[in-house]
Structure formats: C-alpha cells, structure tokens
Amino acid sequence: MKTDTIFYTLFQTLPGVLFELLEQSQALALHYQFTSVEIKELARRIDGLFLPKPDFPEDQIYFVEVQFQRDDDIYWRIITEAFLYINQYKPQRRWQAVLLFAQRSLDPGVPFIYQTSLAQQQIRIIYLDELDDVPSSSIGLGVIKLVVATEDKAVQQAKNLINQVQQTDEANRSNLLELVERMLIYKFVNKTQQELEAMFGLTDWRQTKFYQExxxxxxxxxxxxxxxxxxxxxxxxxxxxxxxxxxxxxxxxxxxxxxxxxxxxxxxxxxxxxx
The missing domain is CATH 1.10.10 (Arc Repressor Mutant, subunit A)
Incomplete structure (x- = not known):
C-alpha cells in the first residue's frame, strides 16, 4: 500500500489532522501551507512540510515523516534534512520534526546525540496503531485509523467513514469521498474495482481522476x-x-x-x- 501517497493526499485535503494528532486545535491549519521543497545539497525533496503563512510569524515549521517499515536511519535523515533546509532557506522560526510510525515496533529510538542536543519536544513521535484509544469524530483521524486497521476491522470502519463523509456539506463531500475511495483502493489491494463498489456501495469510479492516477x-x-x-x-x-x-x-x-x-x-x- 502506498502510504506516502495516502498521507500526503490526506494532509493536502485535511491539513487539520496533523494538529489533531499533535493535540492542538485543527484551526491552526489555516495558518499553514502544506508543501514540498527541494534541498539542493541532497538533490531531493522534503514532501511533508508544514510552512506557516507570513501572517503568522510566531508559528513553527513542522517536518513530517510517515514510516510504515523499519528504517534505522529515519531520525538521522529527518534531522539532517531539517538542518539542510534551515541552512538553505534560513527561516527565522522554531521548528519540530514529527514522525508518524505505523506501530511502536518500527521505532528504532532517537539517537543519543539528538536526545542531548535538541530542545525538548523538538522531535514528536506518534504511533498510529495506538490511535484506537483516541475518541474522535474527525474524518481525517478516521482515514488514518483505517489505514492501520486490521483486515477484520477495516471493512466496517470504511463503511462508517463513508457514511460520515456523506453527511458533510456538499462543497467538501466530493473531495473527501475521493480521498476515502483512493485510500480504499490501496487498503484493499486484492479487491477488484467492482468488488469494492459492491462492498461499500460506491458509484462507478473508472472515469474519476484518482482512479486514472x-x-x-x-x-x-x-x-x-x-x-x-x-x-x-x-x-x-x-x-x-x-x-x-x-x-x-x-x-x-x-x-x-x-x-x-x-x-x-x-x-x-x-x-x-x-x-
């Protein structure tokens, strides 16, 4: 399952979900632009970057990394990218690295040197499979919980999420439903399009943009x-x-x-x- 695609699409569609994960007000998303930037020294891009808008000089930058497989270098990489970005763009702001692990067992642990050299809360760690204990009616959190749900729970969670989306206002409903449908294709990778339509009562999506993608x-x-x-x-x-x-x-x-x-x-x- 292409978790990067799902999460970065989620952040673009519902940026408030990051602040919900950080136990802050979703309204803070109005202060930010979710974007990606190029780091020349690495010849690559940082895809998960929440940059405060100029009107909010007190807000900090968030570097976000989603991790669904074991990577012993994940902390070294995200901190290196953060400092290279700071060196290249020289922002006059505070910053925080946010790591979203699918489960606690994938976390290799913060290297000792970063434990002693970075300010408290400079690195924020969240284990997505433990969000089941967090009550919320948020569609964004519902999508995340569905991504990490076991197969026996996923079908009912998906149906509940679709019902929740269908209750939203018409202006947002189309984009939210497309987000959920995109995630369903990746989550239930062994199901055909016809099977998914039958399982969740969805309409024919062969002509939609996300299906073509x-x-x-x-x-x-x-x-x-x-x-x-x-x-x-x-x-x-x-x-x-x-x-x-x-x-x-x-x-x-x-x-x-x-x-x-x-x-x-x-x-x-x-x-x-x-x-």
Missing part, C-alpha cells in the same frame, strides 16, 4: 518489475563474458546483493535440475 501508477509498477526481471535474467550471460559481480551491478544499475542473490538462485536451480 492509480491505474497509471500500477502500470509504472508493472513496467519496473518487468525491467528488473529482465536485468536479472541478463546476469548469467554477463558472468560468462567474465564480468565481476561489481561490474555487473554497475552495468545493470543493481546493487551487489541483488546480483549475488540472482547468481545463488541460478546455482540452486542448476543443482536441482542435475540431481
């Missing part, structure tokens, strides 16, 4: 998988030409471990066929 993303994923499979099939031929593992990895734009695994797999298959 998901369809295009799926095509790109398939292309990448085919491309990598083709590369792996090329490895035995390159070995016969006398290239080293490192040379093969460089030529095919793979890492050395991928090449080694492909060679080991080929050796196991040849052993089985000869036995």
């Amino acid at each position: 998901v369809k295009e993303e799926t095509k790109q994923e398939v292309k990448e998988e085919v491309r990598e499979e083709t590369k792996l099939e090329t490895i035995p031929r390159l070995l016969k030409f006398g290239l080293s593992i490192e040379q093969i990895a460089q030529a095919l734009e793979l890492n050395v471990e991928q090449v080694r695994q492909a060679i080991d797999k080929q050796g196991e298959e040849e052993t089985e066929s000869n036995s």
Whole structure:
C-alpha cells in the first residue's frame, strides 16, 4: 500500500489532522501551507512540510515523516534534512520534526546525540496503531485509523467513514469521498474495482481522476518489475563474458546483493535440475 501517497493526499485535503494528532486545535491549519521543497545539497525533496503563512510569524515549521517499515536511519535523515533546509532557506522560526510510525515496533529510538542536543519536544513521535484509544469524530483521524486497521476491522470502519463523509456539506463531500475511495483502493489491494463498489456501495469510479492516477501508477509498477526481471535474467550471460559481480551491478544499475542473490538462485536451480 502506498502510504506516502495516502498521507500526503490526506494532509493536502485535511491539513487539520496533523494538529489533531499533535493535540492542538485543527484551526491552526489555516495558518499553514502544506508543501514540498527541494534541498539542493541532497538533490531531493522534503514532501511533508508544514510552512506557516507570513501572517503568522510566531508559528513553527513542522517536518513530517510517515514510516510504515523499519528504517534505522529515519531520525538521522529527518534531522539532517531539517538542518539542510534551515541552512538553505534560513527561516527565522522554531521548528519540530514529527514522525508518524505505523506501530511502536518500527521505532528504532532517537539517537543519543539528538536526545542531548535538541530542545525538548523538538522531535514528536506518534504511533498510529495506538490511535484506537483516541475518541474522535474527525474524518481525517478516521482515514488514518483505517489505514492501520486490521483486515477484520477495516471493512466496517470504511463503511462508517463513508457514511460520515456523506453527511458533510456538499462543497467538501466530493473531495473527501475521493480521498476515502483512493485510500480504499490501496487498503484493499486484492479487491477488484467492482468488488469494492459492491462492498461499500460506491458509484462507478473508472472515469474519476484518482482512479486514472492509480491505474497509471500500477502500470509504472508493472513496467519496473518487468525491467528488473529482465536485468536479472541478463546476469548469467554477463558472468560468462567474465564480468565481476561489481561490474555487473554497475552495468545493470543493481546493487551487489541483488546480483549475488540472482547468481545463488541460478546455482540452486542448476543443482536441482542435475540431481
């Protein structure tokens, strides 16, 4: 499931949910623009950035990272990106790094050097699977809870969320429903479009913008998988030409471990066929 896509779409549509997670007023979202910025030194972008509008000079900057898999370098990376952004753009504001972990077990722990050098509350940590204990009628929190819900709970939660969205004012209903539908496609990845429509009473969405985006993303994923499979099939031929593992990895734009695994797999298959 593409959690980055879901969460950054959620922040764009309902920016107040960040402040709800931080136990602050959702109205603070009116002070902010949710954006992404380029960091030249890293040749990459920070995607989760809440920048205060000029009219609110006392509000702080929030660097937001969503983490759904184990990454032992997550704290090093987000703090490095924060300081590189500060060095490049030189904002005269306070700042805070917010890490949203799918579950507590994914948190590698704040490195000791940051525990001693950063101001208290400079890093805010939230475990999304523990939000079940937080009562709220917020649609934004409902989306987040659904993302981390187990399969046996997810269907009923999705139905409740759709009913909640359908009770909102007409001006916002379309965007909110599209957000929920986008999330359902990623959450129930093994269900077809027709099955999802039947499960949740949704209308045909094949012509909607988000469905076309998901369809295009799926095509790109398939292309990448085919491309990598083709590369792996090329490895035995390159070995016969006398290239080293490192040379093969460089030529095919793979890492050395991928090449080694492909060679080991080929050796196991040849052993089985000869036995």
